Amino acid sequence: MATLTVTGVRKEASADGSHRHIEGVCTADGTHYTRSQVVDSIDAGNIWKTSVGGYEATIRKVTYCPRPRCLATPYIETKADSTKKDNLENLDEC
Numbered sequence: 001m002a003t004l005t006v007t008g009v010r011k012e013a014s015a016d017g018s019h020r021h022i023e024g025v026c027t028a029d030g031t032h033y034t035r036s037q038v039v040d041s042i043d044a045g046n047i048w049k050t051s052v053g054g055y056e057a058t059i060r061k062v063t064y065c066p067r068p069r070c071l072a073t074p075y076i077e078t079k080a081d082s083t084k085k086d087n088l089e090n091l092d093e094c
Ligand SMILES: [Zn+2]
Pocket: 014, 019, 020, 021, 065, 066, 067, 070, 071, 072
């Protein structure tokens, strides 16, 4: 078991081009992981958290991207309603 600290997100265009959503994350040492890799690691018992600008949050898996009619799966989130850096969607891109 390990705790991995995420400091950035990588985004991609959705299948229909209507928005950009998270493709994966980057950890503090610059390693990139896809959403599926993060979810597999969470399922294996590892802890994934964000730590940026004094904000920390634990990453959890969700089935789909939260945007309407987007079926990107699996998806990951922290505090999805937050406007701060404790929301995974608000991290700088890596
Ligand atoms: Zn999406």
